[in-house]
Amino acid sequence: MVGSGFALRRSGYRRFALAIGLLVHDEIPTSASSLTVPTQVQTIQEALDARPDTVYVQPGRYAETPVVSHPSVLIGLRGGADPDRPVVEGLWFVTAPLLQTLHFFMHNLEFTGEVHIRNDEPAFFEFSACRFRRGFFEWSRYLETEWLRFTGCELEGEAWVAADGFCVLDSCVIRGQVIAGDGNCRLVVRRCLFEGSGSGRGLDLRVSSIHSATIESCTIERYESGIIVTAEDSMLIRNSVVRECGLGIHAASYHLLIEGNLVEGCSGFGIQTYSNKLKLLENRVLACGWDGMIAVTGDEAVIVGNVAAGNALNGLRLGVDDYFIKVHVINNTFVRNQQAGILSGGGSVPLSYPGPEYRMAHNVSAFNGTYGLQWIDSSATVSGCNAWFGNGQRSVGGGEPSPTDVLIEPRFCDAENGDYRLQGRSQLLGWEGCGRIGALGMGCDSTSSAVYVSRFEAGRNGATVRVSWQLNGGLGSEDAWVERSEQSDGPWSRIQGKRARENGIVTEFDETALLDRVYWYRMVGMLAGTPTVLTAARWVGRGISPTFRLELSGPNPAGGPTTMRFALPSPSEVELDVFDIQGRKVSSLVRGFFPAGEHAVEWNGRHASGLYIVRYRYPGGQETRRLIRTS
Numbered sequence: 001m002v003g004s005g006f007a008l009r010r011s012g013y014r015r016f017a018l019a020i021g022l023l024v025h026d027e028i029p030t031s032a033s034s035l036t037v038p039t040q041v042q043t044i045q046e047a048l049d050a051r052p053d054t055v056y057v058q059p060g061r062y063a064e065t066p067v068v069s070h071p072s073v074l075i076g077l078r079g080g081a082d083p084d085r086p087v088v089e090g091l092w093f094v095t096a097p098l099l100q101t102l103h104f105f106m107h108n109l110e111f112t113g114e115v116h117i118r119n120d121e122p123a124f125f126e127f128s129a130c131r132f133r134r135g136f137f138e139w140s141r142y143l144e145t146e147w148l149r150f151t152g153c154e155l156e157g158e159a160w161v162a163a164d165g166f167c168v169l170d171s172c173v174i175r176g177q178v179i180a181g182d183g184n185c186r187l188v189v190r191r192c193l194f195e196g197s198g199s200g201r202g203l204d205l206r207v208s209s210i211h212s213a214t215i216e217s218c219t220i221e222r223y224e225s226g227i228i229v230t231a232e233d234s235m236l237i238r239n240s241v242v243r244e245c246g247l248g249i250h251a252a253s254y255h256l257l258i259e260g261n262l263v264e265g266c267s268g269f270g271i272q273t274y275s276n277k278l279k280l281l282e283n284r285v286l287a288c289g290w291d292g293m294i295a296v297t298g299d300e301a302v303i304v305g306n307v308a309a310g311n312a313l314n315g316l317r318l319g320v321d322d323y324f325i326k327v328h329v330i331n332n333t334f335v336r337n338q339q340a341g342i343l344s345g346g347g348s349v350p351l352s353y354p355g356p357e358y359r360m361a362h363n364v365s366a367f368n369g370t371y372g373l374q375w376i377d378s379s380a381t382v383s384g385c386n387a388w389f390g391n392g393q394r395s396v397g398g399g400e401p402s403p404t405d406v407l408i409e410p411r412f413c414d415a416e417n418g419d420y421r422l423q424g425r426s427q428l429l430g431w432e433g434c435g436r437i438g439a440l441g442m443g444c445d446s447t448s449s450a451v452y453v454s455r456f457e458a459g460r461n462g463a464t465v466r467v468s469w470q471l472n473g474g475l476g477s478e479d480a481w482v483e484r485s486e487q488s489d490g491p492w493s494r495i496q497g498k499r500a501r502e503n504g505i506v507t508e509f510d511e512t513a514l515l516d517r518v519y520w521y522r523m524v525g526m527l528a529g530t531p532t533v534l535t536a537a538r539w540v541g542r543g544i545s546p547t548f549r550l551e552l553s554g555p556n557p558a559g560g561p562t563t564m565r566f567a568l569p570s571p572s573e574v575e576l577d578v579f580d581i582q583g584r585k586v587s588s589l590v591r592g593f594f595p596a597g598e599h600a601v602e603w604n605g606r607h608a609s610g611l612y613i614v615r616y617r618y619p620g621g622q623e624t625r626r627l628i629r630t631s
Contacts (some may be wrong), residue, residue, distance in 0.1 A: 035047040038060070048066055057074065058077050059080035065091060085108050088109060091109075093117040095121045101124070106127050109131075114134045119143075122144050124148075129152045132154065133157070136155060143164050149166070163182075164184045165184065167185050168188045170190050173192070174193070177204060178204070181205055182206075182210070189214070189218055190216045198223070200223055204225070213235045222243075224246040225246055226249055227251065230251075240262075243262070243264045244266065255277045258280050265287050270291070270293060273295050274297070278302065280306055281302075283307075284306070285311065290312055291343075292334075301328065308335075309420060310418070314337055314342070314374075315340070316332070333365075333439040335365075340370050341372045342373045344375050364389075364420075367391065371397035372389075373399075375399045386402065386405045387405070387428055387437045408428070420438075440537075441490070443537045455505065456535045464509055465509075465519065467482050469505070480534065481524055483521070495508060495510045497509040518541055521540065549566065564603060566599055567598045571596055573593045575591050575616070587603060
């Protein structure tokens, strides 16, 4: 939750409408005050010094490093062959003491040199569709930047991002390191691709900790460390992939939720956490060079639905750092780790003290090198309904199995290839008195065979889920279909989506999927007149959580009416207004209380040609979009 002080500082933003969305400029609009480089003035610096509302820059190479000191909107135009947008040597922001909140917006520019911010004034900085080839550095002596956002940008080299408020990276490609700060930074990283080269840290801090962090739907590959973040208040890491890094995810925060991530092939630990309020939910940690997951808590930990397999040490290592701790380890699967499936013990408090309370229930721990579960101290508590099988030394070390534990083979669908879902004949799907045991439900039946299906993949594209599959032969596509469930063990229903075919690959689009739901998908075919499950189920995590959102439908620039769509995650009082470039309100479209969901309103646009700002205000914040009107 953003503090009230920060909300008050943001009020200056409402007096000057800067864009937060992507905008493609294919022609020069008319605005209240603008200059175009080089047709009206020769250099970008000359245009900025004239202080128009907007500076437009034609495609080309500009051998200059402009210095920006006053509020500016700098937009690169598209066109030409090489380059197809403005390429500038660098950029410096050295803000003037104007005793007001400053606003800067940069769009569609490429910088061959470094970009620096040296800012001692309250300011908002927005970069859209820009490329930074030599790094970005916010190194203000007295940090006053209240908002720093990158949308659809490419960042190479080091990117030092800092704000006394929100630091946002959305839909960016990073080929270097992102180093965040300072202490009051609210870091948000969504839909970003980090492409490393084997060195450095994908996402790191330049201070010991920040205020909070949200990392969603990102892919981070080939770094010495993937994510190394400590937050004082809260942190969310969800639906992200960390692959082939030295260390995977290191996260520490008072409130910490790590959900639906894949960490694979890291040479160190997969996920290492410390939190007073910890939730580890539905993660997969595979083939890492140390412990799969390390969870240390100072109050309570909930560890549910995870898979840790093929790791060089333990699947899960637990520790406590205070007395009277509660640790819940439920419905997880630990397979083929070289030491124990679960190692319970560690932290600063000896487990012989009677305070820590453990609940271990409905877990599968099989084919591990030493124990299914190893207790450091036998006085620690354990519940039951766990399945131990094929572990190297004993089922449970440092204690005895619970009377309700079972010693039976799990019957995974394809453990050799990393599919730890259960066959239809597995007794763990419904053991008497226990119900389902393990993280994953039924993924195949005993007659399923890879002979029919050579490819089966599922993933999100926004809210829509794309399911792609290819048959080996012996079965026609008209005799095969995709089924969906909200639970790994059903019930299942056939999806009725559009199909596309290319090079023998069939792609189905599940447009009925909801953004905030987890789904499982499987292939089913008609064999000998009987519907038969052909593949293990594929898990698809949640998308970005539903939130307040503003979208413009139709062309932009636009010559006719424009439809504006706004979404609410819960019933709220909202406002939707249109401003000209001078900040004057020209139309009030929405004002009042609306139910949750998506709504639409049309603006007739019967105003002069030029640049307009659409502002959507809701409890706790606002979004703005730019709209160009043409005659």
